[in-house]
Amino acid sequence: MSDLKRIIPCLDVKVVDGQPSVVKGVKFVSLSRQGDPVEFAIRYEEQGADELVFLDITASAEGRKTMVDVARRTAQAVSIPFAVGGGIGSVEDIVEILDAGAEKVGINTAAVKDPDLIKRASKAVGSERIIVAIDARRNPDLKKGANAFELEDGSRAWFEVVIYGGRKPVEIDAIEWARRVEELGAGEILLTSMDRDGTNDGYDIPLTRAVSEAVSVPVIASGGAKNPEHMLEAFRKAGADAALAAGIFHRGEFTVRGAKEYLRSHGIAVKLD
Structure with missing residues (x-):
């Protein structure tokens, strides 16, 4: 595992009027259209992004396969690694995305429904190319056997896995699920x-810290970044290996380079050309 912390712009993608488009929402809803995914990819490579993540955020829910064409066009346009997730349900889907030019593939809903897919996929293409995406929410109903954590306001909650783009909670503890997906590959x-x-409230530090401490594989913190200070918190307080952000970069409030310069000035090791 590298000592360098990574900054990863996220491109949430939805098909709008037959065309894939970057969108941004709040708590997985209220989506607004931002622009062409490949144009965003080119911009972020120029800013010094370490990697990119494309998430076809409604593919699983709507039964679509993820956009192979986006992966192929992105691979032709940029040289930095990128991952693609959304609607990927088989090893064949994974191989198709990798063959289109992606460096890694993310699986989420399909892994919860068929955990052995993680094992089959890692054996087929290598574990370093398999990202398991875990979407989690705080649940104050302290289910027996769940890991309960103290939150910022002193209350306690456990972290529940949610699938289908945030539409379906599944009563699986996110910390235990993180341990299991590592074991599976x-x-x-x-x-x-x-x-x-x-x-814009910042990353969920209790959640990110709990998962980072539970596993040895890299953990990418996602959800809530408003500024580079939030990224600093994810690295220092939660032990994240990478920070993913979308809106702050899409809206031009910060550049990737600007975020990295801030982090370096605060003692975080990042790659700056």
Whole structure:
């Protein structure tokens, strides 16, 4: 695992009027159209992004396969690694995305429904190319056997896995699920707080810290970033290996380079050309 912390712009993608478009929402809803995914990819490579993540955020719910064409066009346009997730339900889907030019593939709903898919996929293409995306929300109903954590306001909650783009809670403890996906062969975990997504309230530090401490594979913090200070918190307070953000970069409030310069000035090791 590299000591360098990574900054990863996220491109949430939805098909709008027959065309894939970057969208942004709040807590997985209220989506607004932002622009062409490949144009965003080119911009973020120029800004010094370490990697990119494309998430076809409604593919699983709507039964679509993810956009192979977006992966192919992106691979032709940029040289930095990128991952693609959304609607991927088989090893064949994974191979198709990798063959189109993606470096990694993210699986989420399909992994919850068929955990052995993680094992089959890692054996087929290598664990370093398999990201398991975990979407989690705080649940104050302290289910027996769940890991309960003290939150910022002193209350307690456990973190519940949610699938189908945030539409279906499944009563699975996110910390235990993170441990299991590592055992099954996941090479990385993309951890998104449904509570913080699009809110600008910062990453969910208790959630991210709990998962980072539970596994040895890299953890990407996602959901809630408003500024580079929030990224600093994810690295220092929660032990994240990478910070993913969308809106702050899409809206031009910060550049990837600007975020990295801030982090470096505060003692975080990042790659700056």
